[in-house]
Amino acid sequence: MRWPADTRALRALIRDPMGLMGLILVALFILMAVAAPLLAPYDPLALDVRAKLQSPSLAHWLGTDQLGRDTLSRIIYGARTALTIALTAIALAGSIGILLGLIAGYGPRWLDAALVLIFDALNSLPMMMFALAIITVLGPGTGTLILVVVLVSIPGYARLIRAQTLSLRSADFIVAEQAIGASTPRILMHHLLPNVIGPLCIVLSMDIPVVIMLEAGLSYLNLGVKPPTPSWGNILYDGYTAIRTSSTLVIAAGAPLVLATLGFTFLGEGLRDALDPRFATARPR
Amino acid sequence: MTLLSVQDLALDLPLRGGLLSALNPKSRRTLQIFADVSFTLNPGETLGLVGESGSGKTTLARALLGLTATTNGSIHFEGHPRRTTGDFAAMRRDTAMMFQDAIASLSPRMTIGALLAEPLIIHGQPAPKIKIAEMLALVGLPPDFATRYPHELSGGQARRVGVARALVLNPKLVIADEPTAGLDVSVQGEILNLMTDLKTRLNLSYLIISHNLAMVRHVSDRIAVMYLGRLVEIGPTRETFARPLHPYSQSLIASEPLPDPRKRRQDLAIKGEIPSLLNRPKACVFQGRCPHVQPICRTDPPNLREISPQRFVRCHLATPIGALA
């Protein structure tokens, strides 16, 4: 399967200054996460109580925290935490959403009605309350965090896929596949999926920063990633408690959070414009 | 033996009412798409199904292949009744469909090669590249078309791919829905000639659905005229065009603009328009527009009757010579 729009879309993305910036920020962020062990000058968990709350220096470019851990190393590893959680949660939610959306859109009417009812029910819960309730029951932690994101995101993704599938289920090429005897799984996977997934990809890429923010927010409240695992939220919290002594920590953890969020958002918006069919037609001079 | 035989086929779709109608089954209304459809198709024969938009001809075509459920009547293909999904699945190898919008009927993210291989793969047959090239050659396309995508094709080329895809499994019956819609006249001839040529070479039967009388006339052995979900006339093409028996067939043939300014139509053959399916006339469906309408047409629904050998008409007033009072 080839995506005919691919190279054209990529070129359009790079031509757009916002899209290009998004692409660069996201690339840096991913590099930081993947190459964390190579980039980090110290072990992010190594304590050095004698060197606590130091200001930036040649030895510790971004200083240290209350326990003397190197902030730069913790930020770099924090990127890994954020990315792992965001990608895992979004990938899980995306796959389940796609599957449920395809089933709802292509399956029998009663199944569609039942699934839509469930999506609506999930959607009607206030997200924060829902998240807090799950965390209260299961206890904070990475797994809980991912579960919360998945449960909250599925209805939106599934609805998007369902709407696209509904509009295509009686398209000529689908009826044509039925007429040559294609099985339902074949129609779903070979013919519907490639044609409905585009818009979802954009939504997914724009949801990654939302998850990163959520992770940071909950970790800051000590409801997310459990210390001592480095997370930007945890670092922010540490910085908050030490803000009277040093503001380095807050800035050091806040900046990458802002940049990563901006990067993914720009990339998502750039992708949306680049893949928009209205831009795909021949543009007059 | 007849290849396809259809008896009293009917389709009613439920009208979606409000919540109250769901609670009270008696108040549920249905919309009749077509009814009392009976005809046969012999091996090697081409039947042209003509009618205007809203006559139900496309839905009927899909119902014949089990792509749309029916509410009444029976379909026999090669002598076996086709009722369940399994029955229809068993005949998929021997039937094929060509769609009105050829480009839209090709899955947009697959190459032409993959699209041609797909029927073979689905039915567990080998699909070597040579076979794909053969199919492309059969419909007059060069082999490098296998790597193209549907949106890269012109209307005529997409039609050819549609023909190739329909024939790749060596079917016995091909249902072609408006095979020349949207094509220029010069290309239209190419596609029809190709279909005629392949029909004799591969011993196919066609059911050709169209609103284009001039086209149907040249490719069909028999024609069936549909109006508002009813077959109103069936007969051999030549005789039906020479002496249409049903008033609707008469006005349809008389409405076709002829490419000759010396034969300008002076009077309107037919006034008014097809009623909505929601306001289907009782008794004869054509009564509202018929120039010959009689009281009986408003009270008794006419049956499709064989008025002379091979010629069937659904009209109280039709006579074997075609002229009406």
Next chain:
Amino acid sequence: MTEPLLEIDALNITYHTDHGKLSALRGASLIARTGEVIGIVGESGCGKSTLAASVINLLPQAAEVTSGAVRYKGTDILRLPPEAQRALRGQDIAMIFQDPMTAFNPVLTMGAQLVDFQHAAQIPRAEKLTRARALLARVGMPDPDLTLRRYPHQLSGGMRQRVAIAAALLMNPTVLVADEPTTALDVTMEAQIIHLLRDLRRDYQGAILVITHHLGVVAELCDRVYVMYAGEVVEEAVVDDLFHAPRHPYTRALIACDPGHFEQPTPILPTIQGRLPDLRTPPTGCSFAARCPLAEAICATPPPRIQISPTQSALCHKAGGQP
């Protein structure tokens, strides 16, 4: 002979596309006089829609008029300032589209739109409504008052086309351009719209341009015909001559291909071999030569426009001989 109402003079239009410049019109000329129904016929890609768009100056942005003129009562409308062009559109020159659904606003009633189309007229609203009602009756709408209260989607295709014709006539235009007016309609509705247009021309003080690919519509409706191929007018003739004494090989081939032209069924229909030339690099000689059964060496040079009679001409080296 009356003065031309509309004159298209050696018009050249180029489209700037991603794949280079495309010559959509190459020296197309046309004359329409008051009281005439002009047919412009050709297959897809021949430039007939571009020609129609140039008349009301609704060319797409990518189009560039490289030379030539479109004169309405002697004034070149392509060189008028935009406001003057807008004033001309709708008042003097009106258009009927192939799909009337797209010409109407789906959320306004027909009455509101028919009144709105008359925004330039300095008459009270009630009078505009009266006029709309009268025109709806004129185009054969069975219940004009009801139609005024209807939304576009509540009308059938044929009815919408009637309303579109009424809308086009609201401002009493002198040139009416109908782009494929019956293509989206069924045979019986097509016959009715042809009948209506033919009926209208009797009391209509202007010219009607009918753009179509359907030779049957041309034969039924038009007085004079321009046949277009690859951006050029290849033949111009009175309708009877066009069908009974065509001189350009393309016209002959086009008529031969129309299945409606055979009395008896034929197993093999005629076709035109080959393809339309690539208009990014139009041939220097005759554009039909590559597909023409009569083509000779001379056809590689630009063909002359041979005047066969005062009303008939053909763009062909070989049109001079006997038909």
